Amino acid sequence: MTVVERREIALVDLLDRLLAGGVVITGDITLRIADVDLVRIDLNALISSVNAQVPSPFEESR
Amino acid sequence: MTGLRYVYAVCRPFDTPLQAQLTGVGGDPPRLLTHHGLVAVVSHVPEADFAEEPLRAHLEDLDWLTAVARAHQGVIDALTTVTTPLPLRLGTVFRDDSGLRMMMEEREESFLRTLDRLAGRVEWGVKVFLEPVPEARAEPERKPASGRDYLRQRSTRTKSHEELWQKAEAFATQLHETLSACAEDSRLHAPQNPTLSGASGRNVLNAAYLVPRSESEEFVERVDRTKDGIPGIRVELTGPWAAYSFAGEETTTSGEGA
Numbered sequence: 049m050t051v052v053e054r055r056e057i058a059l060v061d062l063l064d065r066l067l068a069g070g071v072v073i074t075g076d077i078t079l080r081i082a083d084v085d086l087v088r089i090d091l092n093a094l095i096s097s098v099n100a101q102v103p104s105p106f107e108e109s110r
Numbered sequence: 111m112t113g114l115r116y117v118y119a120v121c122r123p124f125d126t127p128l129q130a131q132l133t134g135v136g137g138d139p140p141r142l143l144t145h146h147g148l149v150a151v152v153s154h155v156p157e158a159d160f161a162e163e164p165l166r167a168h169l170e171d172l173d174w175l176t177a178v179a180r181a182h183q184g185v186i187d188a189l190t191t192v193t194t195p196l197p198l199r200l201g202t203v204f205r206d207d208s209g210l211r212m213m214m215e216e217r218e219e220s221f222l223r224t225l226d227r228l229a230g231r232v233e234w235g236v237k238v239f240l241e242p243v244p245e246a247r248a249e250p251e252r253k254p255a256s257g258r259d260y261l262r263q264r265s266t267r268t269k270s271h272e273e274l275w276q277k278a279e280a281f282a283t284q285l286h287e288t289l290s291a292c293a294e295d296s297r298l299h300a301p302q303n304p305t306l307s308g309a310s311g312r313n314v315l316n317a318a319y320l321v322p323r324s325e326s327e328e329f330v331e332r333v334d335r336t337k338d339g340i341p342g343i344r345v346e347l348t349g350p351w352a353a354y355s356f357a358g359e360e361t362t363t364s365g366e367g368a
Binding site for chain 1: 120175176179180182183196197198199200202213217221224233235297299300302303306307308309316318348351354355356357358
């Protein structure tokens with residue numbers, strides 16, 4: 049087993065935090081973009097759009 | 111009045127100025143807006159991109175989202191060097207300063223409470239992956255001599271895969287217990303989709319731990335010590351992060367699902 053410490057922040061780790069973490073503000077004049085359900089839907093859309101361009105990770109050899 | 115207000119974080123007032131050349135979302139340098147005992151960190155962003163409709167559309171554009179996420183993180187990172195920021199969810203936008211002030215006024219007490227809880231703490235991310243089984247690829251293609259032979263090979267393969275999977279789960283559970291015990295709080299994020307992460311192997315654990323800055327070295331060492339574990343299992347450490355995963359109201363159970 050190896051412990052990998054990444055230097056560069058992976059987008060997916062960032063999105064875990066920026067889209068699922070952080071304070072969610074509701075109930076004021078904020079444009080309520082940030083509710084979790086919406087973000088889930090968006091991520092699904094993202095994943096399918098990524099699917100088209102990114103080769104399968106299962107072929108990678110490490 | 112130009113544009114909308116994109117808010118990165120709320121903090122207590124701090125003395126050290128932010129780096130002068132820091133740019134935020136949309137290239138706009140982050141500005142500080144003070145209201146009572148709180149400071150909001152804000153960029154002015156164009157309505158054409160950040161009003162509700164265009165923002166919704168942009169969120170599905172990976173390049174756009176990446177740029178905004180990196181810029182957001184850049185500002186939070188800079189803030190982390192001078193204070194403990196309370197990060198807001200990506201895409202928190204107000205029409206103008208007065209709307210923002212109103213929100214700060216309303217939530218002042220809860221912000222202050224959360225800021226106290228997070229002061230001097232950072233977040234560490236720990237992920238466990240089950241590596242794709244190399245033997246399955248190295249030793250394969252021995253042609254089964256018969257149907258029974260084929261079935262036996264197949265069942266051996268399935269069994270060894272299942273065993274590995276169980277081992278990985280047991281390992282992840284144990285690691286999570288150990289790390290939770292030396293962290294102040296923990297959250298489980300949903301396992302990452304390999305297509306989006308590009309990481310090899312299957313993500314078994316995707317957790318975040320809230321750790322005092324002063325105890326971070328020890329925490330990292332503890333994660334490091336898991337090196338002598340099971341072959342086929344990979345542990346990844348990320349951080350230190352601002353306490354994104356712990357910015358919500360305090361709860362004892364994880365709200366992020368697992």
